[in-house]
Amino acid sequence: MKPTMSRTAPRMEQKAALLARVFHVLPIEENGITYSVETKFTENPRTSEHFIVATDTQKNIVWHTSIYKKIYDERLEGDVQDVFVVDLYAEGQEVVVKLEYRTPYRFDKHTGRQKM
Numbered sequence: 001m002k003p004t005m006s007r008t009a010p011r012m013e014q015k016a017a018l019l020a021r022v023f024h025v026l027p028i029e030e031n032g033i034t035y036s037v038e039t040k041f042t043e044n045p046r047t048s049e050h051f052i053v054a055t056d057t058q059k060n061i062v063w064h065t066s067i068y069k070k071i072y073d074e075r076l077e078g079d080v081q082d083v084f085v086v087d088l089y090a091e092g093q094e095v096v097v098k099l100e101y102r103t104p105y106r107f108d109k110h111t112g113r114q115k116m
Contacts, residue, residue, distance in 0.1 A: 010023060014087045024037075030090045033056060035053070035054050035109075036052070049068070050066070050069075050099070051065060052088075065114065068099055085100075094108060
């Protein structure tokens with residue numbers, strides 16, 4: 001049985017994800033580097049953390065940077081607290097990640113450092 005959400009699915013903005021009809025961003029590749037978003041979940045306390053990861057053609061990690069960390073309120077349903085990544089794209093010398101209901105986060109393509 002497929003789990004249900006008590007809220008509507010996020011509105012994806014990434015064109016490739018929309019075409020694939022998925023509710024997560026798909027990796028992007030540019031100049032031999034693949035940029036992807038990974039999510040790590042832990043318990044006690046329940047947390048989720050999104051990372052942007054850059055890997056080379058041999059799948060070696062070039063850099064790995066935290067985007068957002070959420071500590072869940074145990075009194076509330078988890079899915080209403082989840083934060084989804086809705087877009088991932090390259091723009092100039094930056095990789096841009098957008099979480100739902102937030103302004104985009106920008107990262108240097110070469111170092112993974114967040115741009116302000």
